[in-house]
Amino acid sequence: MKRNVLIIGAGGVAQVVAHKCAQNNDVLGDLHIASRTLSKCQEIIQTVHDKAAMKQDGVFDAHQVDGMDSAAVAALITKTGAQIVINVGSPFVNMTVLEACIQTGAAYIDTAIHEDPTKICETPPWYGNYEWKRREDCAAAGVTAILGAGFDPGMVNAFARFAVDEFMDEVTSIDIVDINAGDHGKYFSTNFDPEINFREFTGTVYSWQKGAWQENKMFEVGREWDLPVVGKQKAYMSGHDEVHSLAANYPEADIRFWMGFGDHYINVFTVLQNLGLLSEQPVVTAEGLEVVPLKVVKAVLPDPSSLAPNYTGKTCIGDLVKGIKDGKEVEVFVYNVADHKDAYNEVGSQGISYTAGVPPVAVAMLIADGTYDQGVMMNVEELDPKPLFSLLDNIGLPTRVKDAKGDREWNRA
Amino acid sequence: MKRNVLIIGAGGVAQVVAHKCAQNNDVLGDLHIASRTLSKCQEIIQTVHDKAAMKQDGVFDAHQVDGMDSAAVAALITKTGAQIVINVGSPFVNMTVLEACIQTGAAYIDTAIHEDPTKICETPPWYGNYEWKRREDCAAAGVTAILGAGFDPGMVNAFARFAVDEFMDEVTSIDIVDINAGDHGKYFSTNFDPEINFREFTGTVYSWQKGAWQENKMFEVGREWDLPVVGKQKAYMSGHDEVHSLAANYPEADIRFWMGFGDHYINVFTVLQNLGLLSEQPVVTAEGLEVVPLKVVKAVLPDPSSLAPNYTGKTCIGDLVKGIKDGKEVEVFVYNVADHKDAYNEVGSQGISYTAGVPPVAVAMLIADGTYDQGVMMNVEELDPKPLFSLLDNIGLPTRVKDAKGDREWNRA
Numbered sequence: 001m002k003r004n005v006l007i008i009g010a011g012g013v014a015q016v017v018a019h020k021c022a023q024n025n026d027v028l029g030d031l032h033i034a035s036r037t038l039s040k041c042q043e044i045i046q047t048v049h050d051k052a053a054m055k056q057d058g059v060f061d062a063h064q065v066d067g068m069d070s071a072a073v074a075a076l077i078t079k080t081g082a083q084i085v086i087n088v089g090s091p092f093v094n095m096t097v098l099e100a101c102i103q104t105g106a107a108y109i110d111t112a113i114h115e116d117p118t119k120i121c122e123t124p125p126w127y128g129n130y131e132w133k134r135r136e137d138c139a140a141a142g143v144t145a146i147l148g149a150g151f152d153p154g155m156v157n158a159f160a161r162f163a164v165d166e167f168m169d170e171v172t173s174i175d176i177v178d179i180n181a182g183d184h185g186k187y188f189s190t191n192f193d194p195e196i197n198f199r200e201f202t203g204t205v206y207s208w209q210k211g212a213w214q215e216n217k218m219f220e221v222g223r224e225w226d227l228p229v230v231g232k233q234k235a236y237m238s239g240h241d242e243v244h245s246l247a248a249n250y251p252e253a254d255i256r257f258w259m260g261f262g263d264h265y266i267n268v269f270t271v272l273q274n275l276g277l278l279s280e281q282p283v284v285t286a287e288g289l290e291v292v293p294l295k296v297v298k299a300v301l302p303d304p305s306s307l308a309p310n311y312t313g314k315t316c317i318g319d320l321v322k323g324i325k326d327g328k329e330v331e332v333f334v335y336n337v338a339d340h341k342d343a344y345n346e347v348g349s350q351g352i353s354y355t356a357g358v359p360p361v362a363v364a365m366l367i368a369d370g371t372y373d374q375g376v377m378m379n380v381e382e383l384d385p386k387p388l389f390s391l392l393d394n395i396g397l398p399t400r401v402k403d404a405k406g407d408r409e410w411n412r413a
Numbered sequence: 414m415k416r417n418v419l420i421i422g423a424g425g426v427a428q429v430v431a432h433k434c435a436q437n438n439d440v441l442g443d444l445h446i447a448s449r450t451l452s453k454c455q456e457i458i459q460t461v462h463d464k465a466a467m468k469q470d471g472v473f474d475a476h477q478v479d480g481m482d483s484a485a486v487a488a489l490i491t492k493t494g495a496q497i498v499i500n501v502g503s504p505f506v507n508m509t510v511l512e513a514c515i516q517t518g519a520a521y522i523d524t525a526i527h528e529d530p531t532k533i534c535e536t537p538p539w540y541g542n543y544e545w546k547r548r549e550d551c552a553a554a555g556v557t558a559i560l561g562a563g564f565d566p567g568m569v570n571a572f573a574r575f576a577v578d579e580f581m582d583e584v585t586s587i588d589i590v591d592i593n594a595g596d597h598g599k600y601f602s603t604n605f606d607p608e609i610n611f612r613e614f615t616g617t618v619y620s621w622q623k624g625a626w627q628e629n630k631m632f633e634v635g636r637e638w639d640l641p642v643v644g645k646q647k648a649y650m651s652g653h654d655e656v657h658s659l660a661a662n663y664p665e666a667d668i669r670f671w672m673g674f675g676d677h678y679i680n681v682f683t684v685l686q687n688l689g690l691l692s693e694q695p696v697v698t699a700e701g702l703e704v705v706p707l708k709v710v711k712a713v714l715p716d717p718s719s720l721a722p723n724y725t726g727k728t729c730i731g732d733l734v735k736g737i738k739d740g741k742e743v744e745v746f747v748y749n750v751a752d753h754k755d756a757y758n759e760v761g762s763q764g765i766s767y768t769a770g771v772p773p774v775a776v777a778m779l780i781a782d783g784t785y786d787q788g789v790m791m792n793v794e795e796l797d798p799k800p801l802f803s804l805l806d807n808i809g810l811p812t813r814v815k816d817a818k819g820d821r822e823w824n825r826a
Contacts, residue, residue, distance in 0.1 A: 276713040300689040
């Protein structure tokens with residue numbers, strides 16, 4: 001049993017995490033949120049109170065902290081009495097926040113793989129470069145660390161585990177498909193921090209196929225998918241966190257991630273990329289000013305958090321898992337559909353932030369009640385998915401299954 | 414009779430002007446080139462000597478000057494003894510260089526309309542905002558000032574005058590078409606300074622039709638042209654200097670300018686424009702750095718002068734002029750075709766710079782021998798075009814005519 005949550009970060013996902021924690025503070029206890037900018041934390045808490053989201057009276061305090069400073073984060077954990085840390089800050093702070101948890105014994109949850117700001121697309125498996133090097137330290141300290149517990153990675157890892165356990169004797173492939181069929185009404189925008197968003201697509205695309213890492217370029221491999229609710233959508237093989245842990249846990253299967261892109265997105269991305277405007281290397285203007293082009297692109301693009309009020313349409317994210325059952329080929333699609341407008345009405349955020357922010361709160365609740373509090377480091381597919389699905393059915397992200405028998409809730413036969 | 418030339422500017426067009434002046438220094442006398450950066454002037458003179466371009470032994474000296482400083486330019490005119498100034502510097506310096514000519518009595522030639530760096534696309538007629546306000550001062554001082562004496566504006570103004578004088582009793586329309594069918598082999602590049610290039614297309618498109626200024630947006634009006642040598646090409650109605658003087662001199666005709674653009678150019682331009690990356694208004698990055706997006710775009714694009722060695726293909730620039738002759742409708746296309754590779758071999762520049770840089774030297778030669786030295790301010794269509802055509806036939810830009818009788822040299826019946 002653990003209580004009291006410290007949220008690290010104050011962006012769009014942090015806002016969802018804050019609202020969901022507040023809606024469940026009977027289970028989670030005192031709530032705290034900290035980022036480099038105190039005012040952003042205060043603003044998020046204000047939106048929580050504006051929606052009267054606290055389930056019961058309780059603490060929700062804002063703090064200033066530099067997530068790159070382990071000692072400062074550890075001191076804040078001690079000061080607040082937080083036993084669970086939900087890290088939804090920049091992926092650059094994962095290792096320092098994890099270190100603070102190891103020092104203090106707090107449970108650690110994050111939603112994206114650690115990144116070094118100076119490196120793009122490191123060698124696979126990405127988790128092996130940073131997080132997994134701290135496995136023994138977590139076990140020795142009895143620290144529960146649940147990595148990549150957002151939607152993708154996160155729920156899609158649980159979908160894979162569920163499909164393999166329930167529907168097949170052996171697994172042959174796991175294809176994760178992420179389609180955002182929403183419309184934000186802008187000429188162009190990324191759905192989260194453009195710097196992080198574009199980094200996903202400027203490096204090598206790694207997939208795990210035929211027992212080895214395969215390399216492709218972005219937008220080199222695309223196919224059309226026909227998915228529930230959102231219909232036919234084009235998606236492209238992309239590098240993504242969960243491919244790296246699923247490949248370690250299901251090495252016998254082909255593991256691929258597919259991200260949906262419209263032609264317009266690809267065109268804008270291609271123009272910017274080819275011109276060198278997505279570069280992180282500084283250029284010098286004719287006037288002698290040194291500037292990183294990507295940071296200027298970020299400055300002219302809409303703030304992703306500004307999209308929420310007018311965002312309409314739905315997302316569909318799921319796993320097409322193929323395998324063998326009783327000697328026959330089987331396949332199942334395990335998925336969730338979320339609605340941008342519903343997300344905004346509930347927590348003031350768009351659907352992309354909603355799908356990323358709700359699962360780590362569910363994981364925190366399952367740590368709080370002991371279910372997931374196993375005192376070691378794990379990726380989500382290493383946990384029993386059923387308690388997570390049951391909880392998420394109730395707090396906003398229901399899981400469904402589609403196979404030869406039809407399309408139904410995950411727990412219907 | 415005037416002698417000795419001072420070239421203002423040290424960009425791609427200035428290089429062409431320098432070579433052509435050198436090739437004709439028997440007529441032009443001592444040569445001088447000045448810009449803000451002395452080393453650029455010295456490098457241009459070096460290329461002249463590398464090509465052994467001086468027709469006879471003579472002076473070619475480099476100087477440093479700030480074109481925005483009238484007194485400094487006037488002092489340099491006096492010091493060098495230049496009686497002809499060819500201004501191919503930034504269009505921001507036209508009025509200060511003209512002022513220096515009025516002070517010293519030197520003849521003035523430029524190739525583009527004056528621009529205020531803080532304003533885009535001023536109210537028509539553009540010449541009326543700056544240059545034409547100095548007409549009386551030029552006349553009073555007996556200063557010959559020939560405005561817009563490049564290719565377009567410049568030769569195309571002479572083409573219009575020639576077509577009207579030779580082929581019709583009255584003119585009904587003048588359509589200037591500028592097609593660059595060359596290939597520079599880069600993903601994307603502008604052919605001259607991106608800042609100046611994009612400024613042409615981010616404002617209102619003004620045309621003179623039915624006796625009044627018409628306003629359109631860039632890429633709003635396009636049509637396919639079928640031109641000599643370059644064949645079928647799509648061009649779009651654009652704002653351009655010569656529309657503004659031709660509308661004053663031929664108010665009875667519709668005057669339009671059409672610039673050729675491939676779909677790829679338009680796509681890149683549209684993406685950059687819609688994202689706000691062509692803006693001259695500074696933005697602030699997340700890190701607090703204030704930066705003008707257009708200057709960053711310029712910094713990542715190829716330096717236009719770097720295109721020359723690999724530029725292949727041809728340009729076709731001409732005027733389709735329609736009118737009435739003996740009560741019947743007639744039309745004639747007066748044009749020039751230039752070759753990028755030929756230009757590079759001769760003067761080390763690509764074809765766009767070549768077509769812009771050769772005509773002002775021809776005009777200087779016609780001032781030197783007295784033909785065009787009329788002691789007043791004029792646009793090119795106010796001069797007899799035939800001496801200019803004859804001279805350019807011999808020094809690199811021959812004029813041709815295409816009409817119902819066929820396609821031929823301008824001076825063949």
